[in-house]
Amino acid sequence: MCEDIYSDDHIRQVLGKVKTIAIVGASANQVRPSYFVLKYLLSKGYDVIPVNPGQAGKEICGQMTYASLADIPRPVHMVDIFRASDAVPAVVDEALALDPLPRVIWMQLGIRHDAAAAMAEARGIDVVMDRCPKIEYARLAGEIGWAGVASNVISSKKPKAQAGFQRYGIVPRD
Amino acid sequence: MSNIQPGFSTLAVHAGAQPDPATGARATPIYQTTSFVFEDVDQAAALFGLQAFGNIYTRITNPTTAVLEGRVAALEGGTAALAVASGHAAQLGVFHTLLTPGDEFIASNKLYGGSINQFNHSFKSFGWNVVWADPDDIATFERALSPKTKAIFIESLANPGGVVTDIAAIAAIARKAGIPLIVDNTMATPYLCKPIEHGADIVVHSLTKFMGGHGNSMGGIIVDGGTFDWSKSGRYPMLSEPRPEYQGLTIHETFGNFGFAIACRVLGLRDLGAAISPFNSFLILTGIETLPLRMEKHCANALAVARYLQDHKAVAWVRYAGLEGDACHALQQKYMPKGAGAVFTFGLKGGYEAGVNLVGNVEMLSHVANIGDTRSLIIHPASTTHRQLSDQQKTAAGAGPDVVRLSIGIEDAVDIIADLEQALSRVG
Ligand SMILES: Cc1ncc(COP(=O)(O)O)c(C=O)c1O
Numbered sequence: 001m002c003e004d005i006y007s008d009d010h011i012r013q014v015l016g017k018v019k020t021i022a023i024v025g026a027s028a029n030q031v032r033p034s035y036f037v038l039k040y041l042l043s044k045g046y047d048v049i050p051v052n053p054g055q056a057g058k059e060i061c062g063q064m065t066y067a068s069l070a071d072i073p074r075p076v077h078m079v080d081i082f083r084a085s086d087a088v089p090a091v092v093d094e095a096l097a098l099d100p101l102p103r104v105i106w107m108q109l110g111i112r113h114d115a116a117a118a119m120a121e122a123r124g125i126d127v128v129m130d131r132c133p134k135i136e137y138a139r140l141a142g143e144i145g146w147a148g149v150a151s152n153v154i155s156s157k158k159p160k161a162q163a164g165f166q167r168y169g170i171v172p173r174d
Numbered sequence: 175m176s177n178i179q180p181g182f183s184t185l186a187v188h189a190g191a192q193p194d195p196a197t198g199a200r201a202t203p204i205y206q207t208t209s210f211v212f213e214d215v216d217q218a219a220a221l222f223g224l225q226a227f228g229n230i231y232t233r234i235t236n237p238t239t240a241v242l243e244g245r246v247a248a249l250e251g252g253t254a255a256l257a258v259a260s261g262h263a264a265q266l267g268v269f270h271t272l273l274t275p276g277d278e279f280i281a282s283n284k285l286y287g288g289s290i291n292q293f294n295h296s297f298k299s300f301g302w303n304v305v306w307a308d309p310d311d312i313a314t315f316e317r318a319l320s321p322k323t324k325a326i327f328i329e330s331l332a333n334p335g336g337v338v339t340d341i342a343a344i345a346a347i348a349r350k351a352g353i354p355l356i357v358d359n360t361m362a363t364p365y366l367c368k369p370i371e372h373g374a375d376i377v378v379h380s381l382t383k384f385m386g387g388h389g390n391s392m393g394g395i396i397v398d399g400g401t402f403d404w405s406k407s408g409r410y411p412m413l414s415e416p417r418p419e420y421q422g423l424t425i426h427e428t429f430g431n432f433g434f435a436i437a438c439r440v441l442g443l444r445d446l447g448a449a450i451s452p453f454n455s456f457l458i459l460t461g462i463e464t465l466p467l468r469m470e471k472h473c474a475n476a477l478a479v480a481r482y483l484q485d486h487k488a489v490a491w492v493r494y495a496g497l498e499g500d501a502c503h504a505l506q507q508k509y510m511p512k513g514a515g516a517v518f519t520f521g522l523k524g525g526y527e528a529g530v531n532l533v534g535n536v537e538m539l540s541h542v543a544n545i546g547d548t549r550s551l552i553i554h555p556a557s558t559t560h561r562q563l564s565d566q567q568k569t570a571a572g573a574g575p576d577v578v579r580l581s582i583g584i585e586d587a588v589d590i591i592a593d594l595e596q597a598l599s600r601v602g
Contacts, residue, residue, distance in 0.1 A: 031416075031423040036225050043226065109430060132430075143227040145190055146235055148243035148439065149254040149432050154180055154188045159195045165213040166228035168195065 006128060008153065011136050012170055014104050014126055018077035019047055021133075022069055022102075024091050025082030026050030028060045033132075034082040035061065037108075040134040044162075044169060049076065069094045078104040080133060081111060088113035092120055101125060108132055141168040182249065182365060183466045190244025191459075204456045205237045224420060224428070224440060234444055238452040242459045246385070246395050247435075249364040249462070250377050253400030254435035256443060257393060257455060261360060261380025262292055263448035264394030267438045268356055268376055269325070270446060271412050275301025278322040282309045282339060283570045284332040286380075287560040289358070290571060293327075308570075309339045315347050324409060325354050330369050330509065331361040331495070333545065334555055334579040335572025336518040338495050338505035345373025352409075354402045360384070361517055361545070365469040366510040375402040376434065383546025384516070386458035387468050393450050393458050396438050400431035413437050468548070468584055473513025475550075475590060476582040482591045483520050488528070488598045490576065494518040516582040517545045519555075519572060526575040528601040529554035533578070535597035538589060545581035550590050553579050 021041055027034045028050075039061050041048045049072055050060040056067035066072050069079065069091075079095045079102050081088055088107060095102055096119065104126045107113065112129035120127050138144035139151045142159035146166075159168040180188070191202050210229040212218040220226035229235045239257050247255040258264050273279065281293055283306040293304040307314040309328060326348045328339045341357060348355040354375035359367060363384045369377050379385055381393035404413035404426040413433055416422040420440070426433040443449060473496070480494035495506035496514030506514045522528035532554070533541045539552045543559050553559060555573035568574055582590060 030223070031421050031428075033428050036428065039220065039225050043220070138227055142192055142195075145240050145244045146227045146229055146237065147254070147432075148235070148240060148247070148256050148435055150244055150247035150252065151190070152248070154184065155192055156188075156200075158193045158198055161195045165211060165217065 006131070008140060011128070011131070012140050014078075014106075014128060015133065015137055015140070016171055018104055020049065020074065020076050021046050021078045021080055022049045022051050022066075022072060022076045023080045023082055024051045024069065026052050026055075026060055026065065027082075028052070028055050028058070028065075033108075037080070037082070037132065037134045038063070040137070043167075044137060069098060075100050076102050078102055078106055080106045080108065082108050083111070085111050085113050089116045092116040095125075096120065096123060104128065106131070106133055109135070137170060141170050143168050185245070185248045186365075186465050187463050189248035190241040202238055202241045202456060202459055205232075205452050207236075207452075208232050224423065224436075232452065233447060233449045234439060236449075236452050236455070238459075239450055239455040242381075242393075242450075242455045242462075243395070245459065245462055246364075246379070246381075247397055249465075250359070250397045251364075251368050251370045251399075252377065252397035252435075254432035255395050255397045256435050256438045257381070257395045257450050258443060259394065259448040259450050260392045261358075261378065261382060261394040262288065263446075264378040264380070264396045265289065265292060265327075265358075266446060266448070267442040268378060268396055269297065269302055270442045271434065271437050272324050272354070272410060273300075273302045274411075276303075276322065277301075277324045278303045278305050278320055279325040279327060280305050280307050280315055280318045280323060281326070282307060282328040282332065283567075284309055284335055284337045284339070284572060285327075285329055285358070286333040286360075287555065287563060287571060287573065289329075290567065291562060309337065309344070312340060312343045312347070315344055319347075319351050323351065323353060325356055327356045327358070329358040329361065330367050331515050331517075332572070333361050333517060334519050334559075334577070336493050336495055336502070336515065337572065338502040338509055338514075340505055341367075341369055341372040341374060341509060348375075349373065352407050361515050362510055363465060363469060365466050366473070366512050366515060370397075370399040370401065372509065375399045381458045382544070384469065384472070385462055385465065385546075386454075387461040387465065387546060387548065388457070389544060389547030389549065391454040391457040391461075393454050396435060398432050398435035398438075402434070404433060412441055417441070469513065469516075471584040472516035472582060475584065475587045476514065476516040476518060476580075478587040479580065479582050479590055479594070480518060480520075482594070486598060488523055488601055490521040490523045492518070492520040493572070517579065519577050519579050521574075521576040522578060522601060524576075524601050526556060529576060529578050530557055531601045532597055535600050536593055537596070538585070538593040539580075539597075545579075547581065548584050550583035550585060550593075551581040555579055
């Protein structure tokens with residue numbers, strides 16, 4: 001079993017060290033969870049790249065979609081997997097074939113694959129399973145409380161306001 | 175602080191709150207505003223579509239109220255919460271999300287009288303049909319189940335009887351039936367009892383009582399335990415079906431283990447409208463910071479007063495789960511070992527007349543229809559709160575003609591006892 005209890009510091013550090021995020025299984029349907037995550041991460045200043053063979057060559061939320069990770073023409077720092085757990089090994093294989101390697105492989109809430117995670121970790125990649133990066137970002141930034149959701153964060157520090165209205169970040173950004 | 179689960183008193187002071195991002199104000203500011211300026215139409219669209227976090231309008235969210243919600247969710251061990259205008263508004267919000275006309279729910283017959291009224295009358299007019307069961311006979315809950323049953327509702331510590339409910343036993347019945355258990359935790363507060371740990375899926379409160387604790391603000395809250403699978407049976411369409419007003423979004427799929435609280439907010443509160451004032455949220459939040467200290471004092475004083483009454487010649491009986499001989503003492507030791515709360519009843523040998531005289535004779539205790547104040551409160555339910563109920567319902571709810579209810583405050587116990595002493599000496 002891989003470790004799947006992640007400290008807040010670890011998650012903050014993971015989300016702080018990536019800029020380019022490929023979302024495998026990103027939907028073009030505006031009410032699907034993967035679209036919500038894509039749009040949110042974009043609003044936080046990430047360069048988000050949808051990966052979905054059915055949408056390849058089209059834009060999702062203004063971002064060009066690719067059929068596979070290998071087709072993405074720039075280095076990918078994090079691969080966020082929005083696919084069922086049994087589809088994970090194939091995506092991880094693809095990710096491990098990238099050059100340069102991604103720094104983070106992230107599996108969405110409800111998704112985990114211990115063997116695939118171990119393979120990625122053996123290559124020095126940070127793996128996060130069964131979490132949503134939107135929820136984690138909003139929790140650590142202090143935004144999730146606006147929806148009445150418990151953040152499980154106790155802090156006497158001010159939230160980090162970002163440019164714009166009602167926007168907090170895990171790092172100050174404009 | 176990272177990943178060490180903070181203690182209850184720490185959460186009571188800190189959970190949900192951070193210094194104000196604009197000014198650094200350390201206490202939570204009162205955001206006394208109806209609305210929030212949009213950055214541009216795109217941000218507005220993202221907020222209305224539930225794609226971004228942020229405030230639009232205080233009927234739906236407010237930053238002061240959000241701190242209250244985060245705090246109570248943390249204290250109860252839930253995933254999220256929704257604060258509303260009163261305890262009754264919280265109950266309305268929960269059932270609005272769960273039920274459609276023709277549905278049934280099972281409720282304990284030992285509940286606050288106002289809840290008995292709400293369920294028997296207003297809810298019936300919505301086509302939501304209550305079926306009563308008796309927590310003293312757990313099998314009555316099982317027998318009350320039908321294919322139309324969508325939920326079970328109980329109080330952890332029942333008002334006014336001080337009856338401790340066997341939460342885990344009823345949770346087991348709910349789980350087997352594939353329906354959620356809702357627990358009203360008003361009288362116990364999470365300091366004494368955390369129903370989610372015993373199998374509850376949803377917790378509601380009248381924050382008006384011990385949580386706010388100072389008798390100054392109305393409020394209620396719904397806490398999502400994050401434990402129930404709303405999609406499995408297909409019987410909770412508000413959560414499991416696409417919502418036309420949100421372009422076909424499905425709440426449970428999108429919001430996962432805090433989906434129930436979101437549904438109560440963006441469907442229920444949005445349309446039913448019983449929003450809490452940010453000022454009340456602030457006062458209740460301030461009250462919660464001292465909840466552990468107050469509850470300790472409330473419970474110690476209540477036990478002292480119960481012991482005093484037990485030996486009084488005008489008193490026929492005392493029902494306080496904290497007393498060793500009480501029928502609920504074993505359940506109290508299991509579910510709320512730190513104390514049995516501050517509300518209990520006793521019977522006067524002089525019956526109805528004596529009850530009416532006693533509430534007139536007290537000088538420091540206040541004759542009011544409330545509980546959970548810093549001040550000690552007294553009422554004769556048969557002539558006041560439970561007046562609307564039939565004699566049979568009164569007795570079932572623990573509010574017979576001889577019954578007096580106390581809500582013991584945080585004054586000095588000797589002074590509370592002295593006032594009762596002089597008042598009891600003249601009840602006739
Ligand atoms: C146990 C309990 N639940 C619910 C309520 C209703 O709360 P509110 O008066 O805040 O609507 C009360 C009020 O007395 C209560 O005691």
